[in-house]
Amino acid sequence: MIIKSQKDFFSGLLYACVGGAFAIGATGYKIGTSARMGPGFFPLLLGVILALIGLYIMFKAMVVKTPDGDKIGSWAWKPLVFIIAGNVLFGILLGGLPSWGVPAMGLVVAIFGTTFVVSLAGDTYKVKEVAILATILSIGCYCAFVLLLKLQFPVWPTFITG
Template identity: 65%
Template sequence: MRIKSQKDFFSGLMFMAMGIAFAWGATTYTIGEGARMGPGYFPLMLGILLTALGGFIVFESLVVETEDGEPVGAWAWKPLGFIIGANLLFGILLGGLPSIGVPAMGLIIAIYGLTFVAALAGDEFNWKEVVILATVLAIGSYLAFIVLLKLQFQVWPTFITG
């Protein structure tokens, strides 16, 4: 059988690999059952669903004819680097790096840092739009995680809150 869409084929394989990894990782927790779900139930179901979705996408890439075979292009190194860097920066700003003396900056600063660095991954950068997006994300995250879910983690840098 011939691959008729390379993009779909490889994205389906990626979904299947991630789904299997999630399902396998979930087996280290108590699974439970539908009525009494354990901590591993949701990741297991998510992994199974993701694997099934990937299998469908792979099947479709082998059956559905495309115009040019949709070849996989070159790696987009700039966006890849900025997105990975943005996530690393978020983690460092949120929790700090005590081993080298970097203090935790809290949720709000971490979200602004994440948004600005991730926005650099695109073709065009409009700082006004990024400020608006970061503000909306910061307010939404504060409301969701601190107010509604009542999670206990640092919101502002220590030098502000004391």
């Protein structure tokens, strides 16, 4: 069969691979039954559903004709680099790197750092708007994770809180 929509085909392939990997990984846990679910039941179910959605999208990409074939464009390197760098920075700022002597900076600093780095991935960058967004995200995450869920992790840098 000929692929009639490259974008749909490869996105469906990605869904099917990720779903299959989750389903296979979930078999390492106790599955249980639908009446008494084990820890692997939900990831297995989600993985199978995601894989089936991916297979459906791949099938549709080979059957439904699109006007230009939905060719895949070039890689968007700038957003890819800044978003991955922002995620790595979040982990480093939240937990620190003791082997390199970098202390844990806490949730608030991690969110601010990540927001400023990831915002560089877009076409426009306005410091005032990014600062407002980082402030709102920090307050929201503090309320959700620390106040409501009572999670125990550093909120402020360790050299401030002791």
